[in-house]
Amino acid sequence: MSPELIHLFELEGKTVVVVDILRATSCMTTAFAYNIQSMKPVASLDECKALKQEGYFIAAERGGEKVKGFDIGNSPFSYMEPTLKGEKVAVTTTNGTLAITKSMAASHILIGSFLNIKAIAEKVKELDQDLIIHCAGWKGSVNAEDTLFAGALIELLIGDYEMGSDDATVAYALYQQHKGDMLAYVSQSSHAQRLKAFGIMKDIEFCLESDMYDVVPYLKDGSIVS
Amino acid sequence: MSPELIHLFELEGKTVVVVDILRATSCMTTAFAYNIQSMKPVASLDECKALKQEGYFIAAERGGEKVKGFDIGNSPFSYMEPTLKGEKVAVTTTNGTLAITKSMAASHILIGSFLNIKAIAEKVKELDQDLIIHCAGWKGSVNAEDTLFAGALIELLIGDYEMGSDDATVAYALYQQHKGDMLAYVSQSSHAQRLKAFGIMKDIEFCLESDMYDVVPYLKDGSIVS
Numbered sequence: 001m002s003p004e005l006i007h008l009f010e011l012e013g014k015t016v017v018v019v020d021i022l023r024a025t026s027c028m029t030t031a032f033a034y035n036i037q038s039m040k041p042v043a044s045l046d047e048c049k050a051l052k053q054e055g056y057f058i059a060a061e062r063g064g065e066k067v068k069g070f071d072i073g074n075s076p077f078s079y080m081e082p083t084l085k086g087e088k089v090a091v092t093t094t095n096g097t098l099a100i101t102k103s104m105a106a107s108h109i110l111i112g113s114f115l116n117i118k119a120i121a122e123k124v125k126e127l128d129q130d131l132i133i134h135c136a137g138w139k140g141s142v143n144a145e146d147t148l149f150a151g152a153l154i155e156l157l158i159g160d161y162e163m164g165s166d167d168a169t170v171a172y173a174l175y176q177q178h179k180g181d182m183l184a185y186v187s188q189s190s191h192a193q194r195l196k197a198f199g200i201m202k203d204i205e206f207c208l209e210s211d212m213y214d215v216v217p218y219l220k221d222g223s224i225v226s
Numbered sequence: 227m228s229p230e231l232i233h234l235f236e237l238e239g240k241t242v243v244v245v246d247i248l249r250a251t252s253c254m255t256t257a258f259a260y261n262i263q264s265m266k267p268v269a270s271l272d273e274c275k276a277l278k279q280e281g282y283f284i285a286a287e288r289g290g291e292k293v294k295g296f297d298i299g300n301s302p303f304s305y306m307e308p309t310l311k312g313e314k315v316a317v318t319t320t321n322g323t324l325a326i327t328k329s330m331a332a333s334h335i336l337i338g339s340f341l342n343i344k345a346i347a348e349k350v351k352e353l354d355q356d357l358i359i360h361c362a363g364w365k366g367s368v369n370a371e372d373t374l375f376a377g378a379l380i381e382l383l384i385g386d387y388e389m390g391s392d393d394a395t396v397a398y399a400l401y402q403q404h405k406g407d408m409l410a411y412v413s414q415s416s417h418a419q420r421l422k423a424f425g426i427m428k429d430i431e432f433c434l435e436s437d438m439y440d441v442v443p444y445l446k447d448g449s450i451v452s
Contacts (some may be wrong), residue, residue, distance in 0.1 A: 004231055173404060
């Protein structure tokens with residue numbers, strides 16, 4: 001439910017799905033649906049900026065806004081660009097990068113969002129390992145939308161998988177409770193309230209659309225590819 | 227949702243309700259309903275054992291079982307003893323003591339369980355401060371029954387309080403989803419499965435009974451009183 005709890009789980013030999021619905025992993029999914037070549041998640045703004053010299057488009061968000069001097073912010077719509085086709089993107093985000101970094105011990109790290117949830121479920125079944133859904137949360141805190149995604153993914157896997165921890169059953173119950181009103185629930189969440197100040201209700205609505213894209217971004221040698 | 231996340235919250239000037247349904251705070255509630263004088267939570271078995279010399283009854287549980295050489299284990303039924311009336315009890319438990327220790331910065335620390343949930347809700351309203359519900363969890367992990375209690379307490383406070391974090395809305399949704407089948411849900415939880423091995427379904431059933439006792443145990447000078 002948070003990168004602050006991930007150390008409680010064994011990741012070795014398992015598949016990890018990293019999720020940061022608002023908006024890092026929704027952006028990554030969209031970017032690969034629009035055929036970028038690769039995406040490099042980095043921890044700091046400086047590290048990200050330095051990659052501009054190596055031919056990367058650079059993307060950064062802090063506190064929900066695009067950072068000055070960067071090419072791309074953290075709206076999925078900013079990745080719907082023909083000019084990005086075949087390009088490399090370096091990205092640093094508040095929570096998503098941390099969740100990816102803390103997942104490194106896993107044997108497979110997949111990038112999940114509602115936008116590619118069915119493709120992710122199929123890939124997870126194909127890999128046929130134990131699964132950890134790693135919610136990026138918000139600065140360590142549990143958040144509504146990532147937990148909701150975890151519950152939705154669990155629903156797609158029931159029958160093939162069993163829930164092995166109480167947080168899985170909590171996420172599943174959350175999704176059962178709110179699958180009919182996801183937008184209303186997430187709009188009232190603390191994270192959405194923070195982001196609303198920047199006028200991005202359109203992003204939130206888009207990030208809750210299920211199964212838009214058939215891509216499965218995954219981590220390979222420190223970069224995300226698909 | 228876990229003592230591993232409590233550092234993300236400001237506790238100063240707030241009321242904290244510590245909850246460890248299976249079974250530390252359910253035992254504490256029962257003990258005060260049976261008129262013990264005070265309860266001292268300590269971290270280690272040795273520390274607890276040493277208090278025997280100072281006239282304490284000593285209670286300890288590790289991994290769900292009473293520890294050899296101690297007077298009391300961690301079943302609420304073991305506190306339904308006329309001999310404990312007016313006595314001091316020293317207790318060490320796996321998760322409950324840690325949650326209490328990590329709550330020390332709060333201005334009020336109350337001991338909550340389903341058994342005294344209405345009394346707790348009334349006390350919280352009377353104290354009229356911001357509230358943190360601190361779930362003891364299981365070795366750092368989120369657990370079903372403590373999160374369920376958080377949701378149930380939130381329900382009793384709605385109208386007087388607003389939910390200020392996403393984990394509150396997650397706990398509330400969990401309770402809405404399972405309030406009609408709490409025993410079935412908790413019995414399937416990972417913690418209950420572990421405890422079941424020790425044949426304590428009777429404890430679990432009892433610990434999910436709402437509003438049995440009108441006591442509000444609270445922390446004062448390092449001891450719990452009521």
